[in-house]
Amino acid sequence: MLDTNGNYRGYVAETYDIWWNGDTFFDTQFYKRLMDEVPGMALEIGCGTGRLLLPYLSEGYEVEGVDCSDEMLDSCRKKAAEKDLSPVLYRQYMQELDLPKKYSTIFIPLASFMLVADRNEAMQALSKLYAHLEEGGQVIIPLFIPQNANKKEWTAAHSGKRHDGSDILVSSTSSIHLHEQVQTKIERYEIIQGHSLVETKFYTMKLRWYYKYEFTMMLEKFGFHDISIYGGYDGQPMNDDQTFFIFRARKQHG
Numbered sequence: 426m427l428d429t430n431g432n433y434r435g436y437v438a439e440t441y442d443i444w445w446n447g448d449t450f451f452d453t454q455f456y457k458r459l460m461d462e463v464p465g466m467a468l469e470i471g472c473g474t475g476r477l478l479l480p481y482l483s484e485g486y487e488v489e490g491v492d493c494s495d496e497m498l499d500s501c502r503k504k505a506a507e508k509d510l511s512p513v514l515y516r517q518y519m520q521e522l523d524l525p526k527k528y529s530t531i532f533i534p535l536a537s538f539m540l541v542a543d544r545n546e547a548m549q550a551l552s553k554l555y556a557h558l559e560e561g562g563q564v565i566i567p568l569f570i571p572q573n574a575n576k577k578e579w580t581a582a583h584s585g586k587r588h589d590g591s592d593i594l595v596s597s598t599s600s601i602h603l604h605e606q607v608q609t610k611i612e613r614y615e616i617i618q619g620h621s622l623v624e625t626k627f628y629t630m631k632l633r634w635y636y637k638y639e640f641t642m643m644l645e646k647f648g649f650h651d652i653s654i655y656g657g658y659d660g661q662p663m664n665d666d667q668t669f670f671i672f673r674a675r676k677q678h679g
């Protein structure tokens with residue numbers, strides 16, 4: 426049984442769209458540009474509540490979605506119905522991906538590949554991605570190296586209003602396991618009604634980070650080639666100061 430790392434359920438799933446509300450985001454154009462360059466069916470892994478998937482479908486892109494969280498997928502389906510969209514969604518873990526189709530583009534936004542915190546499972550996920558690509562297809566995998574992530578204190582991350590009018594306050598703390606390249610992040614969700622704290626819930630997530638040569642070798646190990654590393658959503662090559670970067674790699678034509 427695989428772990429649902431990140432706990433994209435409970436308050437995390439319920440509040441996701443409070444923090445990510447809208448139709449256009451900093452990464453929206455980027456994936457569209459890359460899908461345009463390699464036309465064909467696309468797959469968003471870790472599609473969540475459809476932040477990107479639903480606007481892409483509205484615009485006529487052929488994109489399907491995979492996520493391991495029932496609650497995130499339920500929310501995606503509900504929003505899709507309101508927009509008269511019928512997305513093809515699969516409830517699967519990327520490390521066990523087993524779909525009836527192959528895709529021209531597979532993308533994993535918001536660095537969700539890092540949620541596969543176990544090294545062997547991450548390798549397994551890459552082999553599944555490769556197997557689900559058409560010849561000449563591309564994967565797009567954003568990653569980051571955590572900065573200042575060894576914090577003892579709790580830092581307020583964001584706050585918002587829930588559907589019942591109560592307030593929600595999210596704080597986080599984090600630690601790193603340097604040579605394992607794993608960050609453990611704990612998020613605390615506090616529900617406040619009036620002036621009373623009525624509930625506190627904690628969620629733990631582990632994120633595995635990678636360095637550029639390491640991840641390049643991992644991709645090569647599974648047969649990927651034409652590997653590019655962008656330093657951001659403007660698609661410019663990564664420079665040495667950047668700790669957020671986006672891998673793009675292709676499956677060879679047969």
Ligand SMILES: C[S@@+](CC[C@H](N)C(=O)[O-])C[C@H]1O[C@@H](n2cnc3c(N)ncnc32)[C@H](O)[C@@H]1O
Pocket residue numbers: 430431433445470471472473474475476477491492493494497517518519520533534535537540541
């Ligand atoms: C940060 S959210 C991103 C959601 C969406 N892609 C977006 O950009 O708004 C991460 C999503 O990845 C999903 N996820 C986490 N681990 C996963 C795994 N191993 N396989 C498939 N989905 C996973 C979570 O359930 C969650 O919906």
